[in-house]
Amino acid sequence: MREKLLIGRLIDTGSPVHALDPRAKLTAMLLYAAMVVGARSWPALVVLTAFSFIVMASTRIPLRTYLKAAKPLRVLMLFILIVQCLAVKGGRVLVAAGSWHVDSAGLEAGAYAVARMVLLVSFTALLTFTTSPGQLNQGVEGMLRPFTRIGISPERLALMTGIALRFIPAILDEAQTIMKAQASRGADLKELPWKEKARMLTALLVPVTVGAFRRAEDLTASMESRGYRLGAPRTQYRPLIWSYRDTGFVAVFVLICLIVVWIGWI
Amino acid sequence: MGIRFEHVSYTYDARSPMRQTALQDVNIRLAEGALTGIAGSSGSGKSTLLQLLNGILLPTEGTVKVLDLRLSAGEKPPKLAPLRRRVGLVFQFPEQQLFARTLEEDLSFGPLNFGASPEEAAHSARKALAAMGLGESLLRRHPLQLSGGQRRKAAIASVLAMGPDILVLDEPGATLDQVSRSELIQLLHRLCREEGKTVIIVTHRIDELLPYADRWVIMHEGRAAFQGTVRELVDTAGKLPDYGLAVPEPIRWWRELEAAYGLQAEEPCLSPAALAERIAQLVQTDARKEQAYA
Numbered sequence: 001m002r003e004k005l006l007i008g009r010l011i012d013t014g015s016p017v018h019a020l021d022p023r024a025k026l027t028a029m030l031l032y033a034a035m036v037v038g039a040r041s042w043p044a045l046v047v048l049t050a051f052s053f054i055v056m057a058s059t060r061i062p063l064r065t066y067l068k069a070a071k072p073l074r075v076l077m078l079f080i081l082i083v084q085c086l087a088v089k090g091g092r093v094l095v096a097a098g099s100w101h102v103d104s105a106g107l108e109a110g111a112y113a114v115a116r117m118v119l120l121v122s123f124t125a126l127l128t129f130t131t132s133p134g135q136l137n138q139g140v141e142g143m144l145r146p147f148t149r150i151g152i153s154p155e156r157l158a159l160m161t162g163i164a165l166r167f168i169p170a171i172l173d174e175a176q177t178i179m180k181a182q183a184s185r186g187a188d189l190k191e192l193p194w195k196e197k198a199r200m201l202t203a204l205l206v207p208v209t210v211g212a213f214r215r216a217e218d219l220t221a222s223m224e225s226r227g228y229r230l231g232a233p234r235t236q237y238r239p240l241i242w243s244y245r246d247t248g249f250v251a252v253f254v255l256i257c258l259i260v261v262w263i264g265w266i
Numbered sequence: 267m268g269i270r271f272e273h274v275s276y277t278y279d280a281r282s283p284m285r286q287t288a289l290q291d292v293n294i295r296l297a298e299g300a301l302t303g304i305a306g307s308s309g310s311g312k313s314t315l316l317q318l319l320n321g322i323l324l325p326t327e328g329t330v331k332v333l334d335l336r337l338s339a340g341e342k343p344p345k346l347a348p349l350r351r352r353v354g355l356v357f358q359f360p361e362q363q364l365f366a367r368t369l370e371e372d373l374s375f376g377p378l379n380f381g382a383s384p385e386e387a388a389h390s391a392r393k394a395l396a397a398m399g400l401g402e403s404l405l406r407r408h409p410l411q412l413s414g415g416q417r418r419k420a421a422i423a424s425v426l427a428m429g430p431d432i433l434v435l436d437e438p439g440a441t442l443d444q445v446s447r448s449e450l451i452q453l454l455h456r457l458c459r460e461e462g463k464t465v466i467i468v469t470h471r472i473d474e475l476l477p478y479a480d481r482w483v484i485m486h487e488g489r490a491a492f493q494g495t496v497r498e499l500v501d502t503a504g505k506l507p508d509y510g511l512a513v514p515e516p517i518r519w520w521r522e523l524e525a526a527y528g529l530q531a532e533e534p535c536l537s538p539a540a541l542a543e544r545i546a547q548l549v550q551t552d553a554r555k556e557q558a559y560a
Binding site for chain 2: 009011013061062065068174177178180181182183184185186187188191203204206207210211
């Protein structure tokens with residue numbers, strides 16, 4: 001199960017992207033999301049795709065790993081494609097059955113929406129693939145620092161994000177343990193009919209939820225017993241240092257963002 | 267038939283950049299009807315080895331032969347249900363593996379899946395529960411209402427209830443108190459001797475299993491560093507620290523005794539009682555000899 005869900009896992013290849021400041025990567029991801037929204041034409045999407053491939057290749061993580069990160073959403077993507085195909089009309093009629101017909105404009109809109117989704121999900125996986133949860137925490141905290149004035153606690157939000165990210169694999173492991181125990185006692189999900197599959201998965205909910213709460217309680221107790229207090233003055237073991245490389249990385253994203261938005265407008 | 271691992275390797279996440287090799291070129295033979303102990307330091311591949319025994323994991327290289335079934339890397343596995351009916355696997359942290367609404371439902375889950383009638387399943391559940399020393403009053407409870415130790419015993423009972431030919435247990439005694447651990451080992455020993463079941467136990471407490479195990483396998487860095495009888499383990503115990511394990515005290519004491527009295531040809535006495543009895547015999551013999559000379 002963990003093999004299939006890659007988001008939230010660090011893949012350390014020691015690339016230059018891994019060494020960047022997490023704040024730079026977070027800023028770049030926000031810009032990337034803006035680019036995906038702003039890419040309003042196929043040429044803009046082509047430029048964005050080419051840029052994405054270059055950045056992904058520079059992390060030295062195989063491209064197929066990025067694509068795998070988008071795989072869990074394939075059903076949603078198929079749904080979007082079908083809805084677009086049926087809802088958007090115009091251009092040539094490709095398939096017709098009675099009053100229903102799929103037009104070229106619908107297929108194009110569907111393909112376009114799916115391509116944008118694949119790009120967004122697979123590219124943003126770069127953040128967790130190249131940043132350890134601890135660094136990501138520090139990055140989120142640093143990015144939210146200006147919001148302290150309006151009563152938002154960056155430390156609290158960073159802690160929540162960090163723990164949530166760390167818990168994803170732990171909870172998946174717990175679910176997998178139970179599924180293995182079920183399989184071992186004669187109910188292998190792979191071999192069961194769909195109705196039984198659904199029943200077995202429902203049976204997982206209670207123990208996995210209880211397990212997650214138990215872990216959360218243990219973690220809280222463990223942190224408190226080691227003197228952790230929210231809002232208490234703390235020094236950082238490895239303080240973040242912003243370098244010219246980080247500025248360059250963000251600058252490239254700003255530049256490509258402008259190009260993509262410009263191509264979209266013309 | 268027994269169990270055979272032939273050039274078996276296993277890699278987690280084999281097709282991803284996070285791949286981790288847990289077993290490398292493992293060749294092991296485990297005898298049928300025997301009690302085998304498996305030991306090794308953390309991360310040596312013990313748990314992975316066990317999960318290959320009932321097809322929960324399939325080898326990424328080599329072949330695992332269990333009874334009359336064969337699981338080979340790259341080949342489509344046979345239907346696994348018959349294998350799982352005959353090989354009962356108790357995972358590490360078994361207390362996390364209970365999922366049904368009541369303990370009775372959880373204990374009957376395996377037998378029902380393998381074709382037992384509801385009455386037979388209920389009977390097996392009660393028998394297994396009694397074997398683990400738990401009262402029938404617990405049957406109606408939700409598994410999460412049991413204490414940690416009770417849950418662990420219940421999880422072991424859920425596998426015993428299936429009546430498998432081969433019982434595989436991954437550190438079943440961890441978190442149990444010493445009395446419960448000792449009772450559990452004796453129960454497994456009895457199942458092996460009286461009912462002819464094959465029992466395979468992964469343990470960090472080698473000393474507690476030494477008096478009962480027929481054979482040992484020592485895992486080190488994903489390989490089977492040692493496999494043999496208890497006598498062979500005693501003879502090569504000096505190498506255990508190389509595999510990240512301390513020499514168990516009963517073996518240390520026996521080696522001192524055999525060196526002092528020249529007992530190398532004897533079966534080692536590895537339980538405190540057997541060792542004490544043997545020492546008493548030796549002391550008496552010495553005393554008799556002294557009297558004779560006097």
